[in-house]
Amino acid sequence: MKHRSIEQESFLYKIVEELSRDNAPIVFKGGLALKDLLYINNPDLNIDRKTIDIDANWIGKYDALKINQYLENTIKKIDSNYKLVLYREANDNKSMGFNIVNEEEEIITKIDLDIKDNPFYVICNVNDVEIKYSSLEKIMADKLSSISNEHIFRRTKDILDAYLIVKNNKVDIDKIKDILDYDGRKLGDFSTMLSNKEILEESYKKLTGISNKPEFSEVWKVVTEYIQENELIINEKEEDYEMEM
Numbered sequence: 221m222k223h224r225s226i227e228q229e230s231f232l233y234k235i236v237e238e239l240s241r242d243n244a245p246i247v248f249k250g251g252l253a254l255k256d257l258l259y260i261n262n263p264d265l266n267i268d269r270k271t272i273d274i275d276a277n278w279i280g281k282y283d284a285l286k287i288n289q290y291l292e293n294t295i296k297k298i299d300s301n302y303k304l305v306l307y308r309e310a311n312d313n314k315s316m317g318f319n320i321v322n323e324e325e326e327i328i329t330k331i332d333l334d335i336k337d338n339p340f341y342v343i344c345n346v347n348d349v350e351i352k353y354s355s356l357e358k359i360m361a362d363k364l365s366s367i368s369n370e371h372i373f374r375r376t377k378d379i380l381d382a383y384l385i386v387k388n389n390k391v392d393i394d395k396i397k398d399i400l401d402y403d404g405r406k407l408g409d410f411s412t413m414l415s416n417k418e419i420l421e422e423s424y425k426k427l428t429g430i431s432n433k434p435e436f437s438e439v440w441k442v443v444t445e446y447i448q449e450n451e452l453i454i455n456e457k458e459e460d461y462e463m464e465m
Contacts (some may be wrong), residue, residue, distance in 0.1 A: 231298070232274055232329060238294045240351040246290075246333070247341040249354035249362070254381060256355055257402030260344060262388045269380065270429030273330040277338035277354070278316075284309075287316065287333065295320060302328060310335045340399055357395040360385050361403070364396065364452065367443075368408035373416075376423040380430070383439040386446045393450045410447060 229252070236248055251271030277383055278287060292304050301323050308317030315334040319327045343350050353360035354362075363385070366378040385391060400407065413420065421436045 229271055232271065233329075233330075234298050235274060235294055236351060237347060237349045238297055240349050242290065242294065244290045245278060245280035247277045247279055247338045247352040247354055248274065249338070249359060250332075251276065251381075253353040254356075254359055254384070256344060256346065256351075257342075257353055257359075258384055258388055265384075265388055266342060266432045267384060267434060268431040269377070269384075272429075273332065275332045275334075277336060279333045279339070279341075279352075280335055282310070282335045284316075291318060298458075348403065353384075355395075356385055356389055356391050358399055360391050361396045361399040361405075364407055365400070365405055366412050367454070368410045370408070370412045372420070373423065374414050376420060377427055378441055379413075379420065379424065380427065380439055381433075382446070383434070383442050386442055407452060411451065416446070 232252055240245055242398070250273075251269060252274060255268070255271065271305060280286075288304070288306070293305050295302050302320050305319045305321055306316065307319055310316040310333075315332050318331040320329050320331070321327055333446060338354060339356065340355045341352045342355050343347045343352055345351075360382065363378045363382040366372065366375045367382060372378075419442065421440075424439070427433070
């Protein structure tokens with residue numbers, strides 16, 4: 221298959237392909253991974269959310285020098301006028317952060333590289349290159365973790381991503397729970413999300429870079445029904461919240 225991309229994302233896909241061609245021990249996640257995985261399962265999907273950076277996991281033994289070498293070599297192959305700039309060192313709680321800048325020191329894009337292992341991935345052949353992407357169950361586990369806690373107001377786009385996954389794919393809830401257990405994470409109680417529907421709707425309306433954006437009522441209905449059907453609310457009574465429009 222070929223990437224389903226818009227022009228602004230072509231540079232990001234070049235980075236992903238080149239790193240994969242070099243067999244870098246990297247699993248790609250985030251918007252680019254989700255876009256391709258959705259497209260594989262549903263080539264006619266006409267909803268598209270613009271992605272402006274790269275999120276990934278380093279799955280080999282942590283080696284800062286090796287990571288830099290892989291990334292720098294990739295950037296030079298794509299455009300010798302660009303350079304890689306480390307702006308955040310990795311530690312137990314933070315991923316490595318890189319900027320890719322042009323000759324004028326303008327930021328072209330960012331790479332966020334988590335050094336925590338991610339064994340939950342699939343290998344997809346894209347443009348004759350084998351690319352490691354986080355599995356849909358892993359991505360859904362991340363989305364559910366995000367929207368179930370009090371920080372959801374900064375992550376409204378994750379509600380849309382959860383909708384796209386549920387609406388267009390069959391994801392194994394047991395695998396999602398196993399992934400959460402492996403990561404040592406527990407879902408929040410979704411109370412912030414479910415008790416702030418109107419605020420989240422206003423935030424959703426402000427999301428940009430989305431073609432054929434679905435109505436919030438449809439997104440809300442699909443996601444809240446998924447939460448309810450899979451009995452993901454464990455600390456609150458479901459009837460306390462409005463689950464549908």
